[in-house]
Amino acid sequence: METEATIFIVDDDPAVRQALTVLIRSMHLRAEAYESAHQFLDACDAARPGCLLVDVRMPGVSGLELLEQLNQREIRLPAIVMSAYGDVPMVVRAMKAGAMTFLEKPCRDQQLWEAIQEGLRWDAAHRQQVVLRSKVLGRLQRLTPGEHQVLQRLSDGKSNKTIATELELSVRTIEVRRAKLMKKMKADSLAELIRLTVSADPDYGKS
Amino acid sequence: MSVINQPRTAAPADLEDADGPALILVVEDDAALLTLIEKRLAAGGHRTVGVANGVSALAWLKQHAPSLMLLDYSLPDMRGGQLLQEIAAEGVRVPFVVATGHGSESVAVEMMKRGAYDYLVKDATFMKLLPAVVEKALDRARQAERLARAEGQLRQAHEELEQRVRQRTEELAEANHRLRLEMDERRRAEEQVHQHQAELAHVARLSTVGEMVAELTHELNQPLSAISSYAQACQRLLSSDGPDDRKELLASLHQVGEQADRAAGIIRRLRRFVTKAKPVQIVVGVNALLRDVAELTGIDARMAQAKVCFELTDPLPPVLGDRIQIEQVVVNLMRNAFEAMRACPPEFRRLTIRTALDGADRIVVDVCDGGSGVPADVIERVFDRFFTTKPNGMGMGLSISRSIIEHHGGTLWVTPNADRGSTFHFTLPSYEEEP
Numbered sequence: 001m002e003t004e005a006t007i008f009i010v011d012d013d014p015a016v017r018q019a020l021t022v023l024i025r026s027m028h029l030r031a032e033a034y035e036s037a038h039q040f041l042d043a044c045d046a047a048r049p050g051c052l053l054v055d056v057r058m059p060g061v062s063g064l065e066l067l068e069q070l071n072q073r074e075i076r077l078p079a080i081v082m083s084a085y086g087d088v089p090m091v092v093r094a095m096k097a098g099a100m101t102f103l104e105k106p107c108r109d110q111q112l113w114e115a116i117q118e119g120l121r122w123d124a125a126h127r128q129q130v131v132l133r134s135k136v137l138g139r140l141q142r143l144t145p146g147e148h149q150v151l152q153r154l155s156d157g158k159s160n161k162t163i164a165t166e167l168e169l170s171v172r173t174i175e176v177r178r179a180k181l182m183k184k185m186k187a188d189s190l191a192e193l194i195r196l197t198v199s200a201d202p203d204y205g206k207s
Numbered sequence: 208m209s210v211i212n213q214p215r216t217a218a219p220a221d222l223e224d225a226d227g228p229a230l231i232l233v234v235e236d237d238a239a240l241l242t243l244i245e246k247r248l249a250a251g252g253h254r255t256v257g258v259a260n261g262v263s264a265l266a267w268l269k270q271h272a273p274s275l276m277l278l279d280y281s282l283p284d285m286r287g288g289q290l291l292q293e294i295a296a297e298g299v300r301v302p303f304v305v306a307t308g309h310g311s312e313s314v315a316v317e318m319m320k321r322g323a324y325d326y327l328v329k330d331a332t333f334m335k336l337l338p339a340v341v342e343k344a345l346d347r348a349r350q351a352e353r354l355a356r357a358e359g360q361l362r363q364a365h366e367e368l369e370q371r372v373r374q375r376t377e378e379l380a381e382a383n384h385r386l387r388l389e390m391d392e393r394r395r396a397e398e399q400v401h402q403h404q405a406e407l408a409h410v411a412r413l414s415t416v417g418e419m420v421a422e423l424t425h426e427l428n429q430p431l432s433a434i435s436s437y438a439q440a441c442q443r444l445l446s447s448d449g450p451d452d453r454k455e456l457l458a459s460l461h462q463v464g465e466q467a468d469r470a471a472g473i474i475r476r477l478r479r480f481v482t483k484a485k486p487v488q489i490v491v492g493v494n495a496l497l498r499d500v501a502e503l504t505g506i507d508a509r510m511a512q513a514k515v516c517f518e519l520t521d522p523l524p525p526v527l528g529d530r531i532q533i534e535q536v537v538v539n540l541m542r543n544a545f546e547a548m549r550a551c552p553p554e555f556r557r558l559t560i561r562t563a564l565d566g567a568d569r570i571v572v573d574v575c576d577g578g579s580g581v582p583a584d585v586i587e588r589v590f591d592r593f594f595t596t597k598p599n600g601m602g603m604g605l606s607i608s609r610s611i612i613e614h615h616g617g618t619l620w621v622t623p624n625a626d627r628g629s630t631f632h633f634t635l636p637s638y639e640e641e642p
Contacts, residue, residue: 015429015433015466019432019462019466022436023437023440023443026439026444057425060512084425084429084432105429107435109436
C-alpha cells in the first residue's frame with residue numbers, strides 16, 4: 001500500500017494549477033494536478049493517502065459538488081476548499097460537505113502549509129483508525145456465538161452474574177467465555193474491550 | 208374776350224384715348240384766326256377748345272389734359288415762353304406746337320428747346336400746313352404718351368417686383384432665422400438625447416459589471432493567486448538547503464511576470480468597459496472588437512462550458528462609432544447566449560459569432576447560440592425595457608443594446624434558428640476612410 005501522502009490539486013486554471021504544484025513541491029510534498037472534478041474523480045483511488053486542494057468555482061462539476069460526490073462514494077479525503085470569491089453560504093455549504101478548511105485566494109503559504117499539515121494529520125489518523133477498525137472487525141468475526149452473547153451484554157454494562165442468569169449458565173462459564181473473548185479481541189481491560197468494539201461497529205449489539 | 212370756349216363736340220374729354228379724336232387746346236388771341244383754325248382742325252376729326260390769352264390757357268390746363276396745345280407765341284397778356292414756364296411751374300405737361308406771326312430764329316430755337324413739337328409761321332402756307340403739322344405732332348404726342356405709359360407701367364412693374372423681392376427676402380430671412388432657431392433647438396435636443404442615452408448605457412454597463420462581479424473577482428484572483436504561489440515557492444526554493452533548482456526558479460519568476468500581465472489585462476478591459484467617457488466617434492475594427500469582448504466574457508464561456516467559434520469575414524471595412532458602447536452590445540448578447548445555453552446538453556453549447564458585409568456599406572454581426580431559444584410569444588418583447596426572463600435581470604441589456612445600435616445607424620433583431628437556439632443580428636454602417 002502507498003504510504004507517501006499526495007496533495008491533489010483540482011483547479012481549472014492552468015496557471016493556478018501549475019503555481020500550486022510548484023509551491024507544494026517547494027514544501028517537499030508530493031503534488032498532483034487535475035484540471036477538472038471529473039478528471040480527479042476518474043483517477044481517484046481511496047487507498048492513496050493525502051489531501052485535496054480544490055477551487056469552488058469550476059466549470060462543470062464545481063468544487064463543492066466534487067466533495068459531495070466523494071462523500072457519496074465514501075471516500076474520506078480531507079479537503080481544503082479555496083475560493084477567490086467566498087461568502088458565508090458558500091463556506092457553510094463547503095463545511096457541510098465535509099471540507100476541513102476554507103481558504104481565500106490568494107492565501108499565504110503559511111496558512112496553506114498549516115492547512116495541508118492538518119489535512120495530512122487527519123488523513124493519517126483516519127487511515128490508522130480504518131486499519132484498526134478492520135482489525136477489530138476481523139477479531140469480532142472470530143468470536144463464537146456464545147462469546148458474542150457475552151460481549152453484547154458486557155457492552156450494555158451488565159455484570160457476569162446478570163449475564164449468567166439471562167443466559168441460564170453458570171457464572172463460571174461466563175467468566176471463561178469473557179477471558180477468551182478478551183484474549184481474542186486483544187483487550188487488556190473491560191473498558192478497552194468496549195471502546196474497541198464500539199469504535200469498530202457503533203451499532204454493535206443493538207440489533 | 209371769351210375766356211374759355213366750351214368744347215364743341217359731344218364726346219367727353221375723359222373718354223378720349225390715344226387713337227380716338229384728339230382734344231386740342233388752341234391759344235390764339237386773333238378771334239377770326241382761332242375760328243379758322245378750329246374749323247380746320249375739326250375737319251380733321253379733332254375737337255378743339257379755344258382760348259384767347261395765357262391766363263385762360265393756364266386756368267383751363269389746370270383742369271384738363273389736352274392731347275396737344277397749339278400756342279400762339281404772341282399773346283396779349285404774356286409771351287409764349289412765359290406761359291410755358293408757368294405751365295411747367297404748375298406741374299402740367301402738355302405737348303405743344305408753336306405758331307407765330309413773326310418768324311424769328313431765336314424764338315424758334317427757344318421754343319424747340321422748351322420742347323415744342325413743331326414751329327409754324329403764320330404766313331400764306333400756315334393754314335395749308337397746319338393739319339399735317341398737327342397730325343404729326345399728335346402722333347408724336349401719342350407715341351410719347353404710349354412710351355411714357357409703357358415706361359410708367361414698366362417702372363411700376365419694376366417697383367412692384369422690387370417690393371415683392373424685398374418682401375420675399377424679408378420673409379426668407381425670417382424663415383431662415385426661424386429655421387436656424389429650430390435647428391439649434393433640435394441640435395440641443397439631439398445632444399440631450401445623445402447624452403441621456405450615453406448615461407443610460409453607462410448605468411447599464413455598471414449594472415452588467417455588478418452582475419459579473421463574482422466572475423470578475425474570481426478571474427482577477429486567479430492570476431494573483433498564481434503570482435502569490437509562485438513567489439512563495441521561489442522564497443522556499445531559495446531559502447532551502449536542497450539542490451539548487453535554478454531552472455524551476457527561473458520558470459516560476461517568468462510565470463510571475465506572465466500572470467501579472469494577465470491581471471493587468473483584465474483590469475484594463477474592465478476599466479475601459481466601466482469608464483464614463485464622453486461618447487466618442489472613432490474608427491472601430493469590428494472583428495478585433497469581437498475578439499476583445501470574447502476575452503472579457505471568457506469566464507462566462509468557461510463557466511457555461513460553451514465553445515466560442517468565430518466565422519469572421521476578413522478583411523472587413525471599419526465602422527464609425529463609440530467603441531465602448533458597441534462592446535457593451537456584444538457583451539450583452541454573448542452573456543445572454545451563455546445563459547441560454549447553461550442548461551442544455553454539452554454538444555449544443557456552442558456560440559458562433561459571424562461577421563459579413565451586406566452590400567457595399569453595411570456590416571452584419573450574428574451572435575448565434577444553441578440554447579433554449581426565445582419563446583415565440585415574447586420574441587419581440589425581449590427588446591422592451593424592463594422585460595426580462597432572468598430572475599435577477601433588470602431587463603435593461605437588450606433595450607439598451609437596441610438603442611445603441613439604432614444610435615449608430617444600424618438595427619438589432621432576433622430570429623429563431625432552424626434547429627435550436629436563436630440568433631441575434633445587428634448591422635452597422637461601414638465607414639469609408641478618406642484616402
